[in-house]
Amino acid sequence: MRILRTDEARFAGLPDYPFAPHFLDAEPGLRMHYVDEGPRHASPVLMLHGEPSWSYLYRHMIPLVADAGHRVLAPDLIGFGKSDKPASVEDYSYGRHLAWLANWLEGLNLTNITLVCQNWGSLLGLRLAAEHPQRFARIIVGNGMLPTGDTRVPAVFSIWKAFATHSPWFPVGRIVQLGTERTLSKAELTAYEAPFPAADFKAGARAFPKLVPIEPGTPDSLANRAAWQVLEKWKKPFITCFSSGDPITRGGDRYMQRRIPGAHGQPHITLRGGHFLQEDSPEDFARIIIDALRSEMAA
Template identity: 40%
Template sequence: MIQALRTPDTAFDAVPDFDYPVEYAEDLPGYEGLRAAWIDAGPQNADRVFLCLHGEPSWPFLYRRMIPVFLASGARVIAPDLFGFGRSDKPVRQEDFSFDFHRDHLLRLVERLDLRNITMVVQDWGGLLGLTLPVDPGFAARLSRFLVMNTGLGQGESPGPGFEAWKAYALSTPDMPVGRIIARGTPHLTEAEIAAYDAPYPGPEYKAGAQVFPALVPVRPDMAGAKLGKAAAQFWREDWTGESFMAVGAADPVLGTEPMARLRSLIRGCPEPLVIPDGGHFVQEWGEQIARAALASFGDLPAE
């Protein structure tokens, strides 16, 4: 049994601009006893569903500028909280977190909700995990399109010294200042929004996932997820036939224009990206523009 903490619901009372229905399950196969949380907004019978996958150390609050655009198109939006983040339970031991622990959670949730005609929306760890999901044929059959932002595929190589410094900092900082970290590259955040990023973590004991996540990136061939990353690269390069859209926060010091250009070269048919010159790593904070451009590209909204 995994020992976990649960953030009190009252911690989210002051979160601004994020009043969406929250669903919970404590019986996902393989995760019995752990409460998983996710946003489920829009028509249950919608013919399209946007699956928004967050990264580290954020939670789906990061998508609050994009979700209204997706909903206005008539779609359903599912935004899961990974375990250790948001409203989902937070294991207290770092060793309980692994690449497969998070990836399998997403697969089980998609199966539980029987999501189809998925537009997958990913950034950071949302991409490291999400881009490997189509290696599973069951998920690949559910996926129609995807929107990718500032992320990569873990294939056994390090993203570089900037990432290594971030990993060392995270592992050595038990009480990571999550909101301030996100605000560093996102200067337009208000104090209330910064506090909202801190809301899931009433104390340092809730932050094991935020601390250990960078150390789980498959930077060596022998690490969990590296073989999946290589298989995923083959899928996107050779088997992908759906639509894609890429947006890049050019001010990201680790996963900016050059790394994203390398990722784009792996994605069959991926068009030229939308570049946000001032956009940092958490580029969803410029998300309304990105969402509208993506939907226009997909034909869901008229181009402006």
């Protein structure tokens, strides 16, 4: 496996991203980067990004949650951000991403985790929580789902999958902008492009759409169905925080609210924005997290 590493100079001076870098090997020779802010003794809030973003997506939320007294960890998935990047699309699989994240969790020995996840952060995070339930205290999902391939995918996803697989042009900044209602600044667009100085650095981003289980009976379809069997018995707090303008995940919040016991009676909310609600409504999204943790502390 040929491993690429983005030069740190590409991340110099990014707007609103002052966080010190931290690194841990997800497997020997494969380095995962993560943000780690707030008091180390506090229970961790794990913010998982998706496609084709990185921890920069959470830059407006991290200080708000950390300043409220919580430890916030935001890793860059392998292939993204400041993490190492295997150079071939074939180097990536759903199972490998899960193993890399599980190794990272175990390396830091994180417990009593509040999971905050969106997009592929949900596909990975919900599986991770179902497979390691003893490490997680609550789940907050924004614009995400755990698909099993048993329901039809939206047409917009099929178009996106074909584009990611076949297009010679893969403009990460513009892709993020398409999923965001507010207009990103030139510096913000540059920040989303920063991890990817050349085409072969984008293998992980190109791989993700093909890894979504869209048909029943595939290995990850079966594994996700098994994870749902755990989630259907999940009685810890489960909160949905979707946005009003996401054509891909629309309706997934109500589906999970009906199916997951821990969702009953929780303060579910719909926020203004597109697919990347961390860009459109970061303060409101952070408030949901802070309020959920405050209710635990009051109890």
